[in-house]
Amino acid sequence: EAQVTQNPRYLITVTGKKLxxxxxxxxxxxxxxxxxxxxxxxxxxxxxxxxxxxxxKGDVPEGYKVSRKEKRNFPLILESPSPNQTSLYxxxxxxxxxxxxxxxxxxxxTVT
Amino acid sequence: xxxxxxxxxxLSVPEGAIVSxxxxxxxxxxxxxxxxxxYSRKGPELLMYTYSSGNKEDGRFTAQVDKSSKxxxxxxxxxxxxxxxxxxxxxxxxxxxxxxWGAGTKLIIKP
Numbered sequence: 001e002a003q004v005t006q007n008p009r010y011l012i013t014v015t016g017k018k019l020x021x022x023x024x025x026x027x028x029x030x031x032x033x034x035x036x037x038x039x040x041x042x043x044x045x046x047x048x049x050x051x052x053x054x055x056x057k058g059d060v061p062e063g064y065k066v067s068r069k070e071k072r073n074f075p076l077i078l079e080s081p082s083p084n085q086t087s088l089y090x091x092x093x094x095x096x097x098x099x100x101x102x103x104x105x106x107x108x109x110t111v112t
Numbered sequence: 113x114x115x116x117x118x119x120x121x122x123l124s125v126p127e128g129a130i131v132s133x134x135x136x137x138x139x140x141x142x143x144x145x146x147x148x149x150x151y152s153r154k155g156p157e158l159l160m161y162t163y164s165s166g167n168k169e170d171g172r173f174t175a176q177v178d179k180s181s182k183x184x185x186x187x188x189x190x191x192x193x194x195x196x197x198x199x200x201x202x203x204x205x206x207x208x209x210x211x212x213w214g215a216g217t218k219l220i221i222k223p
Contacts, residue, residue: 001209004155011207031209035161039120039178039215040120040214040215041215042116042118042200042214042215043156043200043202043213044213045210045211048210058210062200080202088179090155090156092155097209098209099144099146099158099161099204099211100158101156101158101159101211103155103157104155106153106154106155107152
């Protein structure tokens with residue numbers, strides 16, 4: 001089944017404790033992206049990657065890191081999480097030069 | 113001011129009603145316009161997209177774009193309880209397929 005998977009689905013952590021949210025897609029898509037979704041603000045892009053070893057900042061990159069060492073994987077790293085990073089996070093992928101993005105199921109992160 | 117405005121709702125209508133969901137935008141350079149549907153505890157999925165002004169129909173769904181008014185709409189005919197979801201509009205900003213999103217409208221179809 002073609003899909004985007006994220007892990008973990010739910011995470012509660014404390015301020016300052018480094019964490020990684022994994023994202024993997026099995027559709028051989030070039031483009032991958034991370035979003036956060038907050039009430040009233042919609043989806044905001046954190047980082048995106050056009051292909052392996054090519055990443056760029058989205059609209060809200062502060063406090064996040066990403067890497068793209070393999071085409072299928074695009075982990076999101078929070079080096080020192082803070083409470084304002086409490087949010088619902090989505091990973092998405094798509095083929096190049098299309099608009100249809102395929103989203104993962106989401107990761108609900110709470111930072112206390 | 114947000115670049116894309118969308119009423120968060122919730123919008124509650126009886127089954128069978130015609131639903132109208134809307135977004136306004138401020139940047140006349142926006143081009144491709146998309147509607148995504150997001151069920152509770154799921155990621156968004158693409159419903160429809162359109163480029164030009166006018167209407168595009170797909171089954172019970174019609175997407176309408178009015179570039180002169182910077183206004184897009186999604187109409188749902190014969191609404192069903194399974195249409196209950198949050199509907200997000202999105203549009204292309206720039207030439208690199210990056211999207212800017214509305215906040216989403218929560219739609220509830222009552223049986």
